[in-house]
Amino acid sequence: MNGDITQLWVYLSTSPLLWLTVTLLAYQLGVWVFQRFGFSPILNPVLTAVLVLVILLKLTGTEYQAYFKGAQFIHFLLGPATVALAIPLYREVATIRKTFVPILISLVVGSLAAILSAVGIAWALGGERLLLLTLAPKSVTTPIAMGIAEQIGGLPALTAVAVVLTGITGVVIGDLVLNWVRVHDETARGMAFGVASHGIGTAHAMQKSRVSGAFSALAMALNGLLTALLLPALLSLLR
């Protein structure tokens, strides 16, 4: 009997179907918990799903690579979903044209705030130089952030983790912070989510309003480009 279960586990754990299905289940559990307990931001579905999956992988002793064999089918859709952000962007093109100058100002100030706050706080809390370089591009979408980290001498793998955690943090605390500083303008809320927490912030903004979503997508793309240019220049100034 025990041998049968082991054999079944060996079969299932090597097929992509298992972790693909479990990822979908974990996310739906996250959505259910979020809706069941009054949409509290701390119960963000992505956060719940990641926690549940990390615990399951630890309990079953599954390597991330084995998990990713199944989960890659979901991960793959990130590419087309990013390309498709052109559609909400095009819908809001009139609003974007009208607010072109405010977009550029808030982009540059926000991008600097993201870099300097990350590096400054990590330094004040005793972070080593390697950690500071790893954290500097944390507000930028993963592929750009990893590229920058490699270029400036950080740890790209840890940067990827910091990027995801920054995205989730932005979604969890973003609305609270924006309400607290009385930012109610939908274009400004979108910019804030896009600059501070890239695609995860954009996913959140998109679900709140079309205008916020479009501005967040724009801010994410522009902040990625700006940080890639700004950060190496900023570091060579400091040296």
Place this chain on the structure above:
Amino acid sequence: MLGNLTLILLCQLIGETITKVTKLPIPGPVIGMVILFCGLFFSKKMPAELESVAGFLHRYLPLLFVPAGVGVITNLDLMLHSWAPLAGAIIIGTAITVAVTGLVMQMANRRQKPDQQELQP
């Protein structure tokens, strides 16, 4: 439906190719987004089917970040080692960035609006 999904993938493919060839530090899908945007902008047409493909992809956008998020598991030791600067930079730094970006955008918007009203008769 299939044609529009193909169009999106084609934009991504061109984007990825440009990234590889030019060695730009910009991800292929972001270049793909710019290409698709330019296409829509200059043709001034929005196929309804394209909107429904985008709608489907974006309805579940948060789910698409879960596999990358689970990647946290590969660096747990390093994270525990320097948890204080990590948590501080991520939580406080993100709060500062959200507040600063939102406030600057809102203020710049309010400053710009009276100017625009002057331009209109």
